[in-house]
Amino acid sequence: MPNNIQLDSNGNLRHFLTVEGLKRQTLTDILDLAESFATVDAQSVKKVPLLRGKTIANLFFESSTRTRTTFELAAKRLSADVLNINIQTSATSKGESLLDMLHNLEAMHCDMFVVRHADSGAAHFIARHVAPHVSVVNAGDGRHAHPTQGMLDMFTIRRHKGPDFGALRVAIVGDIMHSRVARSQIHALNILGVGELRAVAPKTLVPPEAGALGVHVFHDMARGLKDVDVVIMLRLQRERMQGALIPSGSEFYQLYGLDANMLAHARPDVIVMHPGPINRGIEIDSAVADGEQSVILEQVSNGIAVRMAVMSMCLGRAPDAGEGA
Incomplete structure (x- = not known):
């Protein structure tokens, strides 16, 4: 009998509480x-x-x-x-x-x-x-956790990049520390066998367990986006922050905001994702959010x-x- 609370006695899904622990x-x-x-x-x-x-x-x-x-x-x-x-x-x-x-x-x-x-x-x-x-x-x-958001993100990636997650390099950028979406994405990508998973953020916004989850941590945006196939942007979750973890929104954008120049470090066929809500001019430029490489509305x-x-x-x-x- 499965010991995962999400599964019934036959191993079928009964609840969907987290991606973690699923096959x-x-x-x-x-x-x-x-x-x-x-x-x-x-x-x-x-x-x-x-x-x-x-x-x-x-x-x-x-x-x-x-x-x-x-x-x-x-x-x-x-x-x-x-x-x-x-x-x-x-x-x-x-x-x-x-x-x-x-x-x-x-x-x-x-x-x-x-x-x-x-x-x-x-x-x-x-x-x-x-x-x-x-x-x-x-x-x-x-x-x-936000498991259905994590899965719809996997679905969006698979539709654009095919079923072989092992061939992909994915970067999650922004407030990873406070993001339940990021945790579900990380677990799902690892379970699906992603080739390389990167976390790009200031030190104050990277959870200490990131390395143990098989995530390569980058504090430099350009290096973190080099040759990636998928960029997942996250919003700053100020409602969950305790203390001043970043100097200001404008300074965060200068270092970790996604604009066309920064996106150019990724692969030419990169897709840009965001679970929403979007803070334009804080984590992403409108030209990128609305651009041809964006699949944000497809995620919805x-x-x-x-x-x-x-x-x-x-x-x-x-x-x-x-x-x-």
Whole structure:
């Protein structure tokens, strides 16, 4: 029996809380299934019946636009019923505990909770206390993990660079210390066998465990971007910083901002990614963010297909051969 809380007794995905600890085949299955869902938006009726009769509750204790919206669209594309719980006006604002709220939602026959929370480990805590029929998907918890964002980034890379991650050199640039997205990207890239993974940031924004994760650390932007195939930019997460870790946004941009001159150090066919929200003129120049090498808006679109794949796998409804997407 698997000891990973994310897997059921047969080794199938029940929760999706983190990429860490999952096998390469599981990640590949998510990417392959997402590929089958990517064509749904081109259909006249943008729905498949896989989760008809299922109820999915979005519990976002942190503000979000792209993540919450794409999760909602993904659930609706799968024909599920969706509850968007307004946490600010829910009974938790009256003192109800988190577990009591969850148990009440379970009593309403919800099948999945999509959880975004400011506290690291919140999704794991919820997964340990839900009823056996309920799945939990982590939509971002503190500085810990954002696994569906990590997977939609892998999906975007694979669509542009092919399935052989071993041939790729990838650079993650910016506030790696406070980024749950970066942690999920690093785990996913390592599991998928990336050729070389680089972290490019000032010393104050690189986590001490980066080297142990097989990441090559660069503090010089030009050297860090030399001959890379993929550049993933991250925003400065000031809301999670304690103390003055950088002098100013303008100085950070001078040293670590991505403009056309800096991007020229990468390979000619490099793709530029960013999980959003973008801070133009702080971590990336508008000409690059909107340029021909940018796949940032594709990441948003790809999020729907990847989240459809994760939801259907967790609820045991991946398409059969004759049921295709």
